[in-house]
Amino acid sequence: MERDEIDEWSRSLPLPGRRRRSIARELRAHLADSRRELELAGWHPEAAARESLRRLGDPAEMAEGFVQVYRRPRRATIGLAFGLATALMLGIYGASGTFASASSAHTHPSRAHVTHSSHVKQAAEPGVKRQR
């Protein structure tokens, strides 16, 4: 993994961009320290660059390590999914309930009529004073 490949490697991490860039920045800083120390110990710059990358280890293993740190816990994911599903179902139930009561008023106008007519009847009965 060459230094430029740190960028490529970090872009492949399934993490938010800001997090990926921060990880790449930290690993580049590490490589710079490692290379500098090797060069001070007499290593040729190119060999020092290769060696510092080798010492960093397996890129896939490193990626897996970071993904494990920042992955949402499975239990939280299941909980979130369950919560969303419940909310959705309640929403559908609530909406269908509202729709059902609205449609029953439309499909059974006689109920409204009965109520209305009883008022009319009451008002029309003799001896019952209309109050305004």
Next chain:
Amino acid sequence: MPTYSKELLKGAADTLVLSSFADGEKYGYQVVKELERRSEGFFCLKEGTLYPILHRLEKQGLLTGRWETMPNGSERRYYVLTGKGRRALSDKLNEWQTFAQAVGRVTGSLALDWNEVR
């Protein structure tokens, strides 16, 4: 090259990493070198494996990190133990020492016998 099982190191990793911050803040490369030096070369980690550990400990609130730019323009991310981290380190040191002593009491004499058999 010293050998030990990955699982064994996994169990001790947090204690080892937190221990290296006992005397103050450090950046990743310094931690790697400190572990090598203090273990007399026993813990020669693949250096990249340290960073996910640092990030996890920071996420758990045991370490806190900050960027610093050096006079030569290079950058380093320093980490330091938080209050929670200091308490966790103290607990882990006690736990590890008790555990290691108990393992030693059980296996100490056996290890010698088996070395003679080999």
